Amino acid sequence: xxxxxxxxxxxxxxxxxxxxxxxxxxxxxxxxxxxxxxxxxxxxxxxxxxxxxxxxxxxxxxxxxxxxxxxxxxxxxxxxxxxxxxxxxxxxxxxxxxxxxxxxxxxxxxxxxxxxxxxxxxxxxxxxxxxxxxxxxxxxxxxxxxxxxxxxxxxxxxxxxxxxxxxxxxxxxxxxxxxxxxxxxxxxxxxxxxxxxxxxxxxxxxxxxxxxxxxxxxxxxxxxxxxxxxxxxxxxxxxxxxxxxxxxxxxxxxxxxxxxxxxxxxxxxxxxxxxxxxxxxxxxxxxxxxxxxxxxxxxxxxxx
Numbered sequence: 001x002x003x004x005x006x007x008x009x010x011x012x013x014x015x016x017x018x019x020x021x022x023x024x025x026x027x028x029x030x031x032x033x034x035x036x037x038x039x040x041x042x043x044x045x046x047x048x049x050x051x052x053x054x055x056x057x058x059x060x061x062x063x064x065x066x067x068x069x070x071x072x073x074x075x076x077x078x079x080x081x082x083x084x085x086x087x088x089x090x091x092x093x094x095x096x097x098x099x100x101x102x103x104x105x106x107x108x109x110x111x112x113x114x115x116x117x118x119x120x121x122x123x124x125x126x127x128x129x130x131x132x133x134x135x136x137x138x139x140x141x142x143x144x145x146x147x148x149x150x151x152x153x154x155x156x157x158x159x160x161x162x163x164x165x166x167x168x169x170x171x172x173x174x175x176x177x178x179x180x181x182x183x184x185x186x187x188x189x190x191x192x193x194x195x196x197x198x199x200x201x202x203x204x205x206x207x208x209x210x211x212x213x214x215x216x217x218x219x220x221x222x223x224x225x226x227x228x229x230x231x232x233x234x235x236x237x238x239x240x241x242x243x244x245x246x247x248x249x250x251x252x253x254x255x256x257x258x259x260x261x262x263x264x265x266x267x268x269x270x271x272x273x274x275x276x277x278x279x280x281x282x283x284x285x286x287x288x289x290x291x292x293x294x295x296x297x298x299x300x301x302x303x304x
Contacts, residue, residue: 067101109205140176267300
């Protein structure tokens with residue numbers, strides 16, 4: 001039996017990974033600054049104009065401040081190099097940050113829905129001013145720009161936490177657009193549209209939180225996409241000398257993929273030949289799938 005465990009990225013690749021995480025901080029800071037400004041504006045205008053929808057939208061952005069700070073903290077922790085009790089590094093801090101952010105968002109979302117429903121049924125609805133409507137429209141445009149910037153950055157550096165923040169930016173832009181529609185309708189006499197829009201904002205917050213929560217818990221419990229795993233299997237089976245794949249397991253560690261493989265090779269091969277096959281597997285997986293760590297265990301099998 002031959003076991004080969006190696007990191008498929010060299011020291012330069014590791015430096016690039018940490019540089020990418022550092023670049024991801026810029027996106028987190030962009031979100032934080034945008035959310036601070038927009039939440040203050042929305043809460044002030046929403047309170048003065050009496051708009052439930054804009055007020056809820058402001059609370060939504062307040063939760064996003066907390067979520068973005070959690071992402072920033074996760075990115076900072078992820079930059080710590082491996083140590084004696086974190087041999088794979090600290091990259092999962094990003095996933096934990098996303099999980100914490102989702103729980104905070106759940107709480108605020110439920111509160112927004114409950115408050116909106118309460119105002120809807122107790123009859124304390126007033127028509128907001130047009131100032132609230134234009135505030136929502138302008139904020140929607142700003143958040144869409146922030147979304148585009150963060151999405152491009154997340155795609156470039158392949159960062160899960162920043163991509164989650166970018167998707168949250170997009171939902172915020174859509175929420176503000178919905179608030180704009182609700183406020184316009186309320187100012188035209190359909191006053192119940194404003195609290196209805198606020199309730200929808202709360203639901204969107206909860207849906208967004210659930211998506212982030214589900215993805216984070218899936219990663220933290222070592223869940224992995226079966227489709228990707230099958231792609232890895234197909235790649236390994238193309239390597240000359242690989243007779244079979246006895247077992248293959250993968251897990252996500254932050255933005256890194258860790259892969260464990262047990263392959264079967266001809267029992268007549270010597271150690272050097274088996275080692276060469278392992279090297280070829282590692283090289284191919286790195287080039288084709290950009291994996292970060294591959295552990296290969298070789299089992300001799302009798303060919304038919």
